[in-house]
Amino acid sequence: MSLSTDALYKMSDVELLAAYVEARRQFVERKFARDTHRARLAWIRAKMFVGSSGGVTERNMAIDVSEEIARKGQELREMTRDLDLLKIDIDIIAIVIRLRGASAPTGMPGDDAIEGDPEREGP
Structure with missing residues (x-):
């Protein structure tokens, strides 16, 4: 995705929410692929x-x-x-939504942190 913050801020509300939804969708798809790959490994x-053979x-x-x-x-x-880079894009879109004064979507189901990273773990 990698949109600039200026471009995000200039988007209409509908376009901004569509970008947020698309980024979330990509995040979930890539997270599923990563978790599947991890399980296969x-x-x-x-x-x-x-x-x-052996000990x-x-x-x-x-x-x-x-x-x-x-x-x-x-x-x-x-x-x-x-996946981390896509999560950053999602976070930037959410920040722009908050800066506009709308309540940003928070705590979406499946929005868990990277295992063992206390900085990214939710409340």
């Missing part, structure tokens, strides 16, 4: 662990050095970064 790691430490080391797991882990980090 966990499944692959578990499958590799069970299929390997727990040896199995975990074999999984950690796997090129496939490393590649998929990098893809997951990139998806998380894109």
Whole structure:
């Protein structure tokens, strides 16, 4: 999305709300894709662990050095970064809505924070 704040502020109320809704929709779609990717990665790691021989430490080391797991882990980090950037766009649109004096949508269902990040966790 990456609209400038000036462009957002110059939009009509209808256009601004449409941009907000579209950004939220993209956020939910990308979050679902990221979470699905994360679950697949966990499944692959578990499958590799069970299929390997040796002790727990040896199995975990074999999984950690796997090129496939490393590649998929990098893809997951990139998806998380894109998701964070989209969340920033949503937050900027909400700020513009608040600056105009309208009550901004807050606490939408599914608007949870990144795990383990106390700065982004809700009340």
